[in-house]
Amino acid sequence: MAANTFGTLFRLTTFGESHGPALGGIIDGCPAGLIIDTEFIQYELDRRRPGQSEMTTPRDESDTIEILSGVFEGRSTGTPIAFEVRNKDHHSFDYDHLRDAYRPSHADYTYDSKFGFRDYRGGGRSSARETLSRVAGGAIAKLLLKESGIQVNAYVSSIGEVDAERVYTADELGQVELSPVRCPDLKASEKMVELINLLKAEGDTTGGVITCIIEGVPAGLGEPVFDKLQADLAKAVMSINTARGFEIGEGFNAPSMRGSAHNDIFTADRQGKITTETNHSGGIQGGISNGAGIIFRVAFKPIATIKQSQPTVNRQGENIVLPSKGRHDVCVVPRAVPIVEAMAALVIADHLLRNRSARM
Amino acid sequence: MAANTFGTLFRLTTFGESHGPALGGIIDGCPAGLIIDTEFIQYELDRRRPGQSEMTTPRDESDTIEILSGVFEGRSTGTPIAFEVRNKDHHSFDYDHLRDAYRPSHADYTYDSKFGFRDYRGGGRSSARETLSRVAGGAIAKLLLKESGIQVNAYVSSIGEVDAERVYTADELGQVELSPVRCPDLKASEKMVELINLLKAEGDTTGGVITCIIEGVPAGLGEPVFDKLQADLAKAVMSINTARGFEIGEGFNAPSMRGSAHNDIFTADRQGKITTETNHSGGIQGGISNGAGIIFRVAFKPIATIKQSQPTVNRQGENIVLPSKGRHDVCVVPRAVPIVEAMAALVIADHLLRNRSARM
Amino acid sequence: MAANTFGTLFRLTTFGESHGPALGGIIDGCPAGLIIDTEFIQYELDRRRPGQSEMTTPRDESDTIEILSGVFEGRSTGTPIAFEVRNKDHHSFDYDHLRDAYRPSHADYTYDSKFGFRDYRGGGRSSARETLSRVAGGAIAKLLLKESGIQVNAYVSSIGEVDAERVYTADELGQVELSPVRCPDLKASEKMVELINLLKAEGDTTGGVITCIIEGVPAGLGEPVFDKLQADLAKAVMSINTARGFEIGEGFNAPSMRGSAHNDIFTADRQGKITTETNHSGGIQGGISNGAGIIFRVAFKPIATIKQSQPTVNRQGENIVLPSKGRHDVCVVPRAVPIVEAMAALVIADHLLRNRSARM
């Protein structure tokens, strides 16, 4: 089934529920000799954490990672790197009203349909808290990529109907962490904050779009025909909670373009080094990286928990009303930035290793 | 690596180049006892074939499938179902001018970067002819799904800047094969044909969008956390040549919606049967089907081969001019309809089998 | 790579080194609704633990398991079941003399050859302590099998040159835990103990053979052609430290038998129920279980750590003498009984789930 494992050679297997003892995962297939910088892994986890600013979420949690295996004298040994983050004590009485209710557009009904019952406390395995393990695993992938000169950077390009003015390059993202919504366009950033404040007052939520740029990927990564690089990236990010769309390069703009406009013309410099004049392809052609920057976008829907009472049904098939209760995040898209980066890093690290077998 | 294998339990492995002796594949994991209707498989292949109308492609090829194993007295035996389609004789002299040239936005450069050399005749493995094996494998998946009351239907919703007026339901697609561009909106269909004729004269190409509807999927399919149903669908269709974007449900429209508007309210009828009033989720919640129709869209870029000369480079790193030559398809999106359906059918068939292990 | 994952649908991924913070694993693919009896898991771990009797090993360790996820209100939820056992504080100064030495017939040299360096404390990942995770995962598999009426039982059939007199049936193994060497033949058991005491005085070690019997397996488990049931069992147990041989049914006795003697004749009773008169096949024909008891044997070599000084080499390629030092187990085969059972249980549980897709 492998439903909780991601990757072919560089593999992440994750576990954990919102209100169980711990969440974590295992990286299997990390080459030996990589320096495992645990402070960096913790830094990445902190980027994902709720409560970083008032923009995202009011809860205060400190998620401290512990490495359980696979590292000796600071370096990966080639054996599985297991890690965990303990959950703090949660009082489960908060969730008793959800024991039987199916919250609209949550996973309650579908989990019950599939498994016959569910851990209803905080969403259980379907909680976005699960992505913590992705960020930790992705941080190890980033360490691997850094050794090959590859950088993965994402930012918020839209929240609700507010869009960043243009596409930003990796070089321009140095200050993106200073924006409370992780948008490099400071004007748009301010409007996004305003929108979030407005929706907070209304008890409503909104979605957004994240743009991800991967620089330094050598030509040659990606495995035709099914494991094309864009296909694996699509799966990676579409497996994140609330992701609803993926596009590479020109994406949904491409269908209305002409071939003569969309084609990326190759040119060679005096040394015979080959590049493209444009990058409509988003760095991938025929499913394989061409050495240009990889660029993709991910659409996220508004989260389903709103501070408004809603009609719904329960396990018994009765129509009920779900009261507004508990915490309320207006927009989690800024916190999804490190998650998108993590999933992209896992894909590229995996393909970097897979590509070692491309030739004799 | 498994780059040419798709699926976990219901698995398709494909092979074949545009100008080699044959293309084909193996379905492993098909349950025993399924009636294998070879006429239906051939019908699906014929839908994919070029030359069905003047709209798509001028070549005339007849692709005849042969089943090599795994079927006895008309039924699957539980052993691998291999199939092949022989290529007709191609005169390879047509391709000598491509031996060294890197065509813009094709896979020539990236294949060379990865593998060190390539079969340059007709694109080799990167040719869209590869999708023939997907359609044949997908046809077997469709036969399996039909036994469970599941139907997969796709249609062209945009070509270039011409869009179908609205979203169509499965019931309305009965006549879609009558449209030369497989668009159920007859007015839009006419405009699409006009656009294609115009671009043919200009020697240019265009892309398009395909909408896919899957009816009859029971609640419960999909495996959290990485193998969410939309994640596997995204990978499936993003692995098709020229696919550039994927969206499920509201897709890229979702980010600017409010949670209160996007949430699909559950209701129960008198028998306690649960449905949703709306279907913004596109039939999937928490990565698992909820019993509503699954709906997704795929964006395709214009194909790269245009009837215009283009500057480019060659293997030696020299700037050259690629002459306009050979056949010229303006828009292959109508032919991609059975390919999208095939990939979707493979995903659903796989998850149908995987779901058999969900409970004790 | 998946080197630390075992299984296709019911999957165990393990982690942990002898002297790291913890060992453990993740079971992914366990169907929802299984009652997870943690006392039984702990009991199985206790069976594997060193120091159960003076026969096996003098160390006293208490390995306490903690379930981290995947269980709610006592039952599996269908999500990953993670577990861990914390290592007690070890003083690593014990191992400084092994930092550079390559102990004969240990994994020191080969780990260095593969990974470039190694965690030399207590064997690191190559320590038999790794099998703890197998026993815990196998215990969950046993719980699953019990629900289908399947029992996995193993016993020691040889230690050194002392053999049990005959093959025992599952029914006769009720008292096997009372034998300090887990041999149901009490006379042989006594001689085995004598042999171990003798070798202890000599500072030497010995191997042994374990016989495993699986009762209650329905006809139909096993997947031709590569995943034949005996092939998966062979891999499972040959991956245990110090395993050197595997045989199913008549095993190495079969080559010198005649076909007329080896064939298991089918008979049907009045109700048409089919059984075989003999079981030379060991319960598997054509790679698929036939409903008879599955029986296989595993040969284990003597462990490499002896209480005698030995010549060897070090990392620098110098010939050195390795002093006799530290603890000394004469024979670990009795402790391998629950490990063999665990690996067999994992295989059968996996095939039980895989078989759910055999037919329409």
Next chain:
Amino acid sequence: MAANTFGTLFRLTTFGESHGPALGGIIDGCPAGLIIDTEFIQYELDRRRPGQSEMTTPRDESDTIEILSGVFEGRSTGTPIAFEVRNKDHHSFDYDHLRDAYRPSHADYTYDSKFGFRDYRGGGRSSARETLSRVAGGAIAKLLLKESGIQVNAYVSSIGEVDAERVYTADELGQVELSPVRCPDLKASEKMVELINLLKAEGDTTGGVITCIIEGVPAGLGEPVFDKLQADLAKAVMSINTARGFEIGEGFNAPSMRGSAHNDIFTADRQGKITTETNHSGGIQGGISNGAGIIFRVAFKPIATIKQSQPTVNRQGENIVLPSKGRHDVCVVPRAVPIVEAMAALVIADHLLRNRSARM
């Protein structure tokens, strides 16, 4: 399920029944640039073919391989290498008496138990003819290994109760193909032939043992903990029809050895090159190759088809008598030599590629 796929990176997927149109397979993951010597592949197939001498089997079949994809200008392109062998016309009336009968110790009953029905002609997928695809795939693996200086050689060491006098080295196997039973001990070879002639007259069959030697494997191949090299070799050969036992190094001799005798003492020469004085480990320690020759043995049972009438049952659960009929092979072990080599080559090729990711 992947039941018909073998390998992680260098993968063989096979298809085909004894009496279907064709058998064959797909090698996926072969690095680009390998010279594909089709004459060598055909030579290997010829070694497996029945009718090479009167010793093995009286049928005359010529199995001609055709490569369908993945090779361009004589070299692998990095894309799937598909191959097939067409079956000659078989008149299926020969098999009508087997439509309902369950032959003793064949796969008839177990296939029916699993799949509900079966292709009863010539054993269908359970026929040893299936191994043809293994030999073809293994031949490609051998070509890959040869480039790394690795040689895989097997020979018959026992038939019935006749044993070769000693273990032979790879150097001594040059003339093994001259022995009609592929045994390098000419005296034993003669006795084996006598035994086979005797059993032919009696209408009976016998089994045998094959020894396999792999020379030139560098230290470092094998992936702890589950994919230990001996574990993958065990699975590989135990998946061959009629294999009943596997042992590496001292195998079933190891349990009665003392640790002091079994340990392989390391020595370093003046250049610091490390070898072992003995090779009781069979070239693998801790699951990883140590640079010494790998040596293992496989036990095969007598084949089940004898020229004697036998009692058995049919699908209806009735006791019947199966008449002696059709062809009769006394001993197929000599023909299994190239099959064992093929499976071993597939394992080593796979681990050679996997090991490329062992270090940064």
